[in-house]
Amino acid sequence: MRHLLAIRDLAQAELQALVARGLALREGATPAKAQGAIATVFYEDSTRTRLSFQQAGALLGLHHLSISTEGSSIQKGESVEDTLRTVAALGARVAAVRSPWGLSLQALTDLPIQLVNAGDGWAQHPTQAIADLIAVKREFGEMQGRTLLIVGDILHSRVARSNAEGFRALGARVLLAGPPTLLPPGLAQGLGAEEVQLEEGLRQADVCMVLRLQRERQERGYLPSIAEYRRLWGLTAARAALLHEGAVILHPGPQNRDVEIDDELVAAPQSRIAEQITSGVYGRAAVLEAMLDAH
């Protein structure tokens, strides 16, 4: 695997193997060793994804080069391509790139550096999906026949897109619920998923994934108010009670507590939000192993 840009670029067996390897690492297998450095090149703010790549790289013995918009040549207008050439020349073998620009890495695959998409606009966040698949596999064993419900701003969510592709590829059913402006007609069809009423979805779900609500959605007019969003689409304790016993709650973070998810649910027994973060490190380590052909 030279690059990882989108979940749909992976063959089913390839995805299966990455998830299995990530889970094995999570359960204590010894990571392979690799030489060189990983660069994190981030054009958006991020805490957990960047640190997660750094941790994953450390597991393999990779040095970490970190570049972000603040205080770098990026602010002087250096192009993504030139920045990637620079970190490659500095010795980075892999770059994890985060940007608000969907599908922008697809034009950069001929550079002398391997690319991992760490989130690109609304399009993809493949290592997040792998992290979530590991967390769920750890819970349920197999994905086949399980039901994933994703709630919230599907339109703008790279997490929803990558996860819909990943869970479907491994045999799960994907349900979507959200405000009609953020889950417009045709979107569910485009993702190969089914649109459901929130309550109905909660009753069916094995995994309930709550998306972060960006405050700017209200400013852009998608929502009349945050309060009404919470009333109609928030995962409240009362709604969480509709989940069957054994179902788990995920959230890609960071949470707006008491907006899209009740404060008390974040660390509740059925929450696997912390596990997503831990799985994320091992999932990314599995991805780096595969990309660097580490032994």
Add this chain to the structure above:
Amino acid sequence: MRIDVRGAQLYDPAIGLDRTADLLVEDGVIAGIGPGLPHGVETVDGDGLLLMPGFIDIHVHLRDPGETHKEDLDTGLLAAAAGGFTDVCAMPNTKPAVDGAMVLRDILERAKGRAVQVHQLAAITQGQDGERLVEMATLQAMGAIGFSDDGRGVRSSAVMRLALQYARPLGAVLATHAEDPDLSHGGLVHEGPVSYRLGLPGQPRSAETAMVARDLELLRETGGRLHICHISAAETVELVRRAKADGLHVTCEVTPHHLLLTDEDVPGLGALGKMNPPLRTAKDRAALRAGLADGTIDAIATDHAPHAPAEKARGIYHAPFGVTGLETAVPAVYGALVQTGELSLSRFVDAFTDAARRVYGLPTPRIAVGERARLTLFDPCCSWQLSEADLRSKSRNSAFLGRAMSGRPFGILTEGGFQPSHE
């Protein structure tokens, strides 16, 4: 100077001409048609070729002045000749825009005396700012064939209404780029299952259709002449069909890429699948083809939009909108629609000649003795594959690279002589 074409199929459906014969051009005028003509100093073997009235592309961006790293007058007109076009209509969104006498005079001066004739549009508003009308009467008298803020469109309904009112007594055509910028806001591709799947911001079809409906209602009120550029949505075809039935003076055009491709092609094309308006769905494509066949859509026009390789290489998110089309329009549409029987040869020719020229009130030089020689030669049997080496534009951003083509432009014959389309 005398040039003769031997044994071509002379095809000018508007005057009922369809016969194989020789044709002689003397000093830029058709001097004879028929057997037994004397040879010229240059003889073109027309065996197996269609010889037709000169094709016109009524929507091209020559980028000159201001963006000559993408295209200039020389390369743009080479691309036109390579595509079999004797005439092009140049859009005014150059830098600076064609919004005053100085820029217009400069272009018309430089375009003089070339084999491919340039018909220049001027902007509707100064600097295409969407607010202040240009001196339409002055620019029209200087030679502007019509007015357009193509590239962005006129956002304000009030300004568009004033423009239509002002243009009416001049008989001037307003060519509208129908796009509601609030609706298209930030959209890179058609909004639908494909954009949703890929996670790219989409432009809803209403960004076009709502603007078309607005402009048609304004036209209904003001009178005058409206041309709708590069229509892309099925509903637009229906709006124009009804407006024509109501007797409004409206025309419209469609591009080869909207006739041949859909948003499903975007993932494979990448930045070469990014144009404005965007490629839409199979339903839209079918409606565009039907509208072209029944004459609701008057003309095929390329919206030839050259962008330098480095600009288009920046990926679908950052690349500018647009693809080139001059070299590929005629063979691509011929192969996909005429050879397959979906579009008649006569309507195909009409959409590139008479109907296209009527949009701007231009006469079509006929294939008849005494007429100016402005002729297109086309080889309907040639099968070939489009590669970058076939492009004469300064840019390479064709959505049809690699496509198997049926039929190939052979050359143009004008007052300037015979110019082959390819080696």
